[in-house]
Amino acid sequence: MKITELLEKNTIKLKLESDTKSEVINELVNILDSAGKLNDREEYKKQILKRESEFSTGIGEGIAIPHAKTSAVKIPSLAFGIKKEGLDYESLDGTDAKLFFMIAATEGADNEHLDTLARLSSMLMNEGFKNKLMNAESKDTVLNLIDEQEKEYIKSKKINVEPAENNLDEKSHKLILAVTACPTGIAHTYMAADALSNKARDMGIQIKVETNGATGVKNKLTDEDIQKADGIIVAADKQVEMKRFDGKNLIQVSVSNAIKDPEALINKSISSEAPVYHSDKKGEISKSEVKQKNGFYKHLMSGVSNMLPFVVGGGILIAISFMFGIKSFDPKDPSFNVIAKLLHDVGSTYSFSLMIPVLAGFVGMSIADRPGFAPAMVGGLIAYNNGAGFLGGLIAGFLGGYVVVLLKKAFSGLPTSLEGIKPVLLYPLFGILITGIIMLLFIVDPVKAINAALEQWLGSMGTANKVILGIILGGMMAVDMGGPVNKAAYTFGIAMIAAGKFTPHAAIMAGGMVPPLGIAIATTLFKNRFTAQERDTGKTCYIMGATFITEGAIPFAASDPARVIPASVIGAAAAGALSMIFNIGLPAPHGGIFVIPIINGNPLLYIFSILIGSFITAFLLGFMKKPLDKKL
Numbered sequence: 001m002k003i004t005e006l007l008e009k010n011t012i013k014l015k016l017e018s019d020t021k022s023e024v025i026n027e028l029v030n031i032l033d034s035a036g037k038l039n040d041r042e043e044y045k046k047q048i049l050k051r052e053s054e055f056s057t058g059i060g061e062g063i064a065i066p067h068a069k070t071s072a073v074k075i076p077s078l079a080f081g082i083k084k085e086g087l088d089y090e091s092l093d094g095t096d097a098k099l100f101f102m103i104a105a106t107e108g109a110d111n112e113h114l115d116t117l118a119r120l121s122s123m124l125m126n127e128g129f130k131n132k133l134m135n136a137e138s139k140d141t142v143l144n145l146i147d148e149q150e151k152e153y154i155k156s157k158k159i160n161v162e163p164a165e166n167n168l169d170e171k172s173h174k175l176i177l178a179v180t181a182c183p184t185g186i187a188h189t190y191m192a193a194d195a196l197s198n199k200a201r202d203m204g205i206q207i208k209v210e211t212n213g214a215t216g217v218k219n220k221l222t223d224e225d226i227q228k229a230d231g232i233i234v235a236a237d238k239q240v241e242m243k244r245f246d247g248k249n250l251i252q253v254s255v256s257n258a259i260k261d262p263e264a265l266i267n268k269s270i271s272s273e274a275p276v277y278h279s280d281k282k283g284e285i286s287k288s289e290v291k292q293k294n295g296f297y298k299h300l301m302s303g304v305s306n307m308l309p310f311v312v313g314g315g316i317l318i319a320i321s322f323m324f325g326i327k328s329f330d331p332k333d334p335s336f337n338v339i340a341k342l343l344h345d346v347g348s349t350y351s352f353s354l355m356i357p358v359l360a361g362f363v364g365m366s367i368a369d370r371p372g373f374a375p376a377m378v379g380g381l382i383a384y385n386n387g388a389g390f391l392g393g394l395i396a397g398f399l400g401g402y403v404v405v406l407l408k409k410a411f412s413g414l415p416t417s418l419e420g421i422k423p424v425l426l427y428p429l430f431g432i433l434i435t436g437i438i439m440l441l442f443i444v445d446p447v448k449a450i451n452a453a454l455e456q457w458l459g460s461m462g463t464a465n466k467v468i469l470g471i472i473l474g475g476m477m478a479v480d481m482g483g484p485v486n487k488a489a490y491t492f493g494i495a496m497i498a499a500g501k502f503t504p505h506a507a508i509m510a511g512g513m514v515p516p517l518g519i520a521i522a523t524t525l526f527k528n529r530f531t532a533q534e535r536d537t538g539k540t541c542y543i544m545g546a547t548f549i550t551e552g553a554i555p556f557a558a559s560d561p562a563r564v565i566p567a568s569v570i571g572a573a574a575a576g577a578l579s580m581i582f583n584i585g586l587p588a589p590h591g592g593i594f595v596i597p598i599i600n601g602n603p604l605l606y607i608f609s610i611l612i613g614s615f616i617t618a619f620l621l622g623f624m625k626k627p628l629d630k631k632l
Contacts, residue, residue, distance in 0.1 A: 003120050003146050007078040009139045010035045016081040016100065020532075021058075021089050024081070025049070025066055028102040031079045037104055043072035044104065058091030059191060059259050062134075063124055067103035077104045078120070080142065082134065088532045099124075099133055120146075122194040123153050174205050174270050177221050177229045181212035181236035182255045189213045192235050192258035199262040205270075212240050231269030232277075233258065242277070250277035303363035303397050304487055307355055314351025317343045318588055323598060355494075356384040356393035363397025368404035371423050375431030376400025382439045388447040390495035395443055400435045407431060466503065466580040473504060474511025474576020474613070478568040481515055481550045481557055494589050502585030502600055509548055509586055510579045510610050511572035516552035517545030517610070518571045518617025519564070526622035545614070548592035560625070567620035575613025579606060 011031055018024035025048055033041040047068035051057065058064040079102040086096030101120065123129060129149045136142045178196050182188035193209040200207035208225055211218045223244070226232070232250040234240060235258035251269050258265060268274055321328065321343035325335030329344035357380035364376020379396025383389065404427055411426055476489035490512070493505030523530045523538025530538065534556065544552025557564045585600030596603050 003078070003123075003150055004143050006076055007080055007143065007146065008035065009143070011037070011077060011079040012139045012142055013079075013081040014136065014139065014142075016083040018083065019087055021052075021087065024064075024083070024087060024089070024097075024100060025052075025102075028066065028079045028081060028100060031081070032077055032102065032104055035077070035079075037075045037077040038072060039074045040072040044068060044070060047072065048102070056090040057188070058089035058097050059124075059188070059256075060091045060095060061127075062086065062095060062098040062130065063101075064089045064091065064097040064099070065101045065103060065121060065124070065191075067105070069105040069107065071107040073104040073106045075104075076106050078102065079104070082136070084134065090533045094531075099130060119150065119153065119190075121188070121190045123149050125191060125194045125198065126153075174230045175225075175228050176200060176205055176207045176231050176233065176266055176269055177225055178207060178209040178233040178258070179212065179221070179236060179240050180209060180255055180258060181238050181240050188237075188255045188259065192255045192262075195259050195262040196233065196235070196266065200266055203263065203266060205266060207266075212236065212238070231266075231274055233265050233269050235265070245277050248277055249274035251275075299363050299366040299398070299401065300394070300487075302366035303359040303361075303394075304491060306362040307359040310351050310355045310358055314347040314355070317347030317351065321347065353384065356390060356498075357381040359390075360393045360397035360400065363394070364401035364404070367398065367401025368408070371408070371427035371431065372401040372404040374400075374428045375403055375435040378432050379435045379439045382436060382444065383447070386440075386444040386448070388439075388444045389498050390491065391450065392439075392443060392447040395447065396435065396439055399438060399443070400431065403434050403438075404431045407434075466583075467577045469504065470507040470576035470578075470580030471573040472576075473507045474514070474579070475569045475573035477508055477511035477550055477576075478515045478553075478572035479565070481553050481568070486512070486550060497587060497589055502587050503580060503583065505589065506584040506586035506599060506601075506606065507576035507579040509590075509592070510575040510584075510606070510613065512550040513545050513548050513592060513610050514572040514575045514613040514617055515545070515550055515557075515564075515568035516541040517614040518568060519553050519556050519621065520545060521614055521618035522621040522625075525618060526625070528627045529622060529625040531628065546593045548590060563621060563624040567617045567624065570620060571613040571615075571617030573613075574616050575609050578609035578612060582606065582609060584609070 013027075013031060016024060016027060018027045025045070029038075029041060029045045029048065032038055032044070038044050047070040048066050051068055052066065056064075057066045079100075081100045081102075083098050083100070086098045089097035091097055101124070103120075123146075126149065129145070132145050133142065136145060176196075178193070180189050180192040180196070182192075189211050190213065193211050197207055197209055208221065209219060210221045221244070226244055226248065229248060232245055232248050234242070234245075234250060234252045235255045236252075237255050249269065251265060251274050253265065321340040324337040324340035325333070327333035328335045328337040328340035329348075330336060331341070357377045360380025360383070361373045361377030364372035364379075366372075367376075376397045376399070379400045380393040383392030383396050386392075388395075407427055407430055408422075411422055414422075473489050473493070476485050479485040489508050493508040496502070496504040520538045520541035523535045523541070527535060537556075541552045553564065553568060557568070582605040583601055584606045586595065587600065588595040588598065596606060599606055
């Protein structure tokens with residue numbers, strides 16, 4: 001099937017009217033709908049936008065290929081439009097898009113249709129072809145250009161191009177293998193394949209690329225290929241078969257990286273920088289991932305992430321109960337309210353009582369897999385019931401996990417006939433026994449003493465020391481925005497709440513709210529310092545900051561760490577210090593603006609602390625970032 005059988009005159013527009021990404025998507029959808037190609041316009045547009053949310057289909061070099069495969073499409077079709085002035089399409093290389101192909105594929109599109117669409121994606125990598133399309137003066141010219149280029153492309157694919165023998169150098173003896181795959185398997189899969197193939201040919205390097213597209217796996221890599229390969233590139237945004245690459249130098253990246261910078265990937269794949277890939281039994285875990293899995297931070301974060309739903313859900317329920325009165329859950333208090341007691345019971349008596357055992361259980365499970373869960377969780381429950389608190393739960397998690405690791409080694413010599421009883425009898429029996437005894441005899445009392453000393457130290461702090469603590473805790477929340485430093489401060493705050501000390505966590509939440517709020521304010525006040533995409537993202541930062549989701553600032557920190565991180569840390573530290581100066585206490589571990597009404601202290605002063613820190617961050621960003629060369 002020819003491309004021009006999918007692209008018709010009534011789906012071509014030589015002068016698009018749109019000025020923004022959302023407008024051009026809407027305009028192209030309308031073109032297809034008006035031509036009778038869609039069953040459901042709104043559903044098709046929804047699928048297009050869903051695809052864009054994964055990553056932009058603005059591939060760079062002035063091209064955008066929005067696409068979707070859905071039952072909302074009646075007839076497989078193409079829409080094509082030109083915007084010579086260009087518009088910001090959030091392209092991979094930051095350039096404005098000028099040529100737009102919108103692909104509409106049916107849910108059950110046959111291979112012939114999909115192969116045709118894939119061919120178009122590859123053809124667009126040709127610079128001369130793009131320039132001719134840009135200057136086409138009629139719809140007939142567009143169709144003729146596509147027909148001519150398609151013939152040339154098919155002809156070129158029938159020729160096996162090898163490096164010239166008289167130009168052989170060290171690189172030309174190299175063999176690179178690649179696998180490309182995007183979620184829909186229509187456009188980016190084949191564009192990445194062509195980008196890698198073309199660049200390798202230019203560099204005099206042999207390459208074979210396997211595509212995992214909508215029509216299935218094409219040009220599949222053989223065992224012989226893999227054995228001979230000097231390097232392997234997996235450019236994929238969906239799962240591909242990985243076990244076959246065990247022991248080979250391999251680079252894993254997003255499919256967009258292969259389109260954007262194929263030369264860098266090829267060079268890295270044949271250098272010493274490419275790590276050796278090691279699969280597990282399922283063939284899906286790399287060496288770097290295994291290393292992370294065995295690390296202290298990985299185990300800790302496994303516990304914290306699984307504990308957070310109990311913390312957040314229970315904490316907000318407790319906060320809501322406080323709105324009826326701080327003691328409204330107590331039947332003996334004059335402010336007693338039945339609803340408040342119900343909320344407090346669910347949040348505190350039940351949800352919070354599981355917090356420390358769940359933390360410990362998942363730390364143990366991260367260390368020793370499923371057999372480590374029960375001993376560690378029992379150890380966490382012992383810590384909770386005996387006043388050892390959060391620190392005791394952490395110790396229980398690591399203790400339970402490593403006890404099971406030792407048990408696995410101890411029982412490794414047993415006959416294979418007893419293998420089945422290890423996880424159901426031996427590991428839980430001896431794991432719980434050993435962990436429980438150690439916790440009760442050696443851990444609980446010392447940890448209780450540490451917690452008591454910490455409470456006494458915090459209680460004896462003067463204003464100056466509290467301010468220093470507020471600066472440290474607030475700043476820690478902005479250092480890595482959800483990373484280990486941020487989580488260390490957050491877990492310390494939770495421990496303090498459990499110990500009845502509420503001021504540290506108020507400083508922590510204030511510091512955590514500042515980075516996204518400060519960035520949001522900066523994108524509003526200093527628009528010429530940010531691209532259109534950043535300004536749009538900045539709007540969501542208002543919501544994320546207000547709800548205490550520090551991670552909302554990560555995209556900005558990743559793109560400009562030298563400015564964003566220092567500005568965020570300074571603003572967050574200021575907010576933490578002010579919170580301490582105003583002696584604000586926060587009995588709820590999460591919630592952002594929703595829990596401000598129940599803080600201990602003046603809510604307006606707490607809001608003032610957060611806003612001051614946020615504006616400090618915003619003005620620092622406005623000062624440090626330079627105006628963009630052009631309005632994006």
